[in-house]
Amino acid sequence: MTASYRIGPRPESIDAICVPAHPAQDTLSAEARSAQLEEARQMLTQRGAVLVAHYYTDPMMQELADLSGGFVGDSLEMARFGANTDATTVVVAGVRFMGETAKILSPEKMILMPTLEAECSLDLGCPPDEFAALRAQHPERTVVVYANTSAAVKAQADWVVTSSIAVEVISHLQARGESILWAPDQHLGRYVAQKTGADMLLWNGACVVHEEFKAQGIERMKAVYPEAAVLVHPESPEAVLALADRVGSTTQLLKATQELPHEQFIVATDRGIFYKMQQASPHKTFIEAPTAGNGATCRSCAHCPWMAMNKLDALMQSLQGDEQAVQVEESLRLKALQPLQRMLEFTADKR
Numbered sequence: 001m002t003a004s005y006r007i008g009p010r011p012e013s014i015d016a017i018c019v020p021a022h023p024a025q026d027t028l029s030a031e032a033r034s035a036q037l038e039e040a041r042q043m044l045t046q047r048g049a050v051l052v053a054h055y056y057t058d059p060m061m062q063e064l065a066d067l068s069g070g071f072v073g074d075s076l077e078m079a080r081f082g083a084n085t086d087a088t089t090v091v092v093a094g095v096r097f098m099g100e101t102a103k104i105l106s107p108e109k110m111i112l113m114p115t116l117e118a119e120c121s122l123d124l125g126c127p128p129d130e131f132a133a134l135r136a137q138h139p140e141r142t143v144v145v146y147a148n149t150s151a152a153v154k155a156q157a158d159w160v161v162t163s164s165i166a167v168e169v170i171s172h173l174q175a176r177g178e179s180i181l182w183a184p185d186q187h188l189g190r191y192v193a194q195k196t197g198a199d200m201l202l203w204n205g206a207c208v209v210h211e212e213f214k215a216q217g218i219e220r221m222k223a224v225y226p227e228a229a230v231l232v233h234p235e236s237p238e239a240v241l242a243l244a245d246r247v248g249s250t251t252q253l254l255k256a257t258q259e260l261p262h263e264q265f266i267v268a269t270d271r272g273i274f275y276k277m278q279q280a281s282p283h284k285t286f287i288e289a290p291t292a293g294n295g296a297t298c299r300s301c302a303h304c305p306w307m308a309m310n311k312l313d314a315l316m317q318s319l320q321g322d323e324q325a326v327q328v329e330e331s332l333r334l335k336a337l338q339p340l341q342r343m344l345e346f347t348a349d350k351r
């Protein structure tokens with residue numbers, strides 16, 4: 001497939017992103033851990049709330065979602081679950097755009113987050129006004145934005161996509177002869193352009209977690225574990241994708257651990273996913289892909305610092321009031337709803 005893509009100029013806002021340090025790790029005894037999980041479960045029940053957690057949140061948060069009748073998934077599945085649940089209060093453990101997406105789809109529900117300060121480098125690196133300026137220069141292009149954007153950027157889009165359906169949506173648009181303006185992740189955009197051959201102009205953004213995986217480090221790891229399959233998320237650099245046995249979204253990588261015959265996996269995505277991988281295949285071995293190599297800074301060390309803010313004590317705090325409720329202004333919500341609904345209708349047709 002001949003790819004036709006180019007990457008736009010690097011926005012100044014990207015270099016200004018302040019990546020927080022990881023919060024201190026909890027060191028709880030087994031008894032204290034169980035007691036905290038039970039307390040949080042009871043608080044969810046008393047509030048009539050359901051917990052929707054991303055695969056990248058800490059294992060305790062995912063465990064709480066499992067044992068309280070909530071849900072753990074990728075951003076597309078979280079959006080679907082949040083929209084379809086009967087619960088009137090949904091707690092979204094993830095990052096801000098996920099809480100916003102839930103609110104856009106379900107304005108009648110109370111959407112709480114353990115912290116409203118959990119950001120995403122892709123969202124922060126694509127300010128709505130700078131994106132509007134680029135869009136104005138390319139009115140002929142269909143605007144497709146990744147779910148990892150603010151409501152104000154989604155409101156400017158024709159389509160929203162997640163990594164699990166990006167290739168299908170762009171193939172569909174390319175078959176209609178449309179050229180694409182894509183934001184914000186350049187690596188995912190390049191991967192999609194290469195898979196589909198679509199004409200894509202890419203916003204120059206990146207995920208601080210996936211951009212840090214380095215081919216050199218993975219090659220060294222492969223030498224140590226020659227039998228292991230390499231699993232890579234498409235937000236990673238091209239040289240890392242070239243080493244993959246399977247490239248895919250979090251859900252697709254989770255499936256790969258069950259479908260592939262390998263017993264060992266080198267996993268190049270946030271290590272939060274190990275909780276579900278281990279649960280699905282307890283007899284298999286999962287190895288973190290290294291973030292070492294030329295140019296590595298280890299700002300993330302394979303764990304999103306914003307996802308790491310989703311602590312159980314913060315969740316319990318959020319359940320005590322409405323201060324951590326997500327708000328999206330109504331006219332903005334209605335604009336952002338259209339491209340989101342287009343994505344959900346497209347995926348419903350595919351199922």
Ligand code: SF4
Pocket residue numbers: 056095119120121122148207208209210270304305306307
């Ligand atoms: S892992 Fe990357 S894409 Fe996901 S929330 Fe963190 S910074 Fe954003």
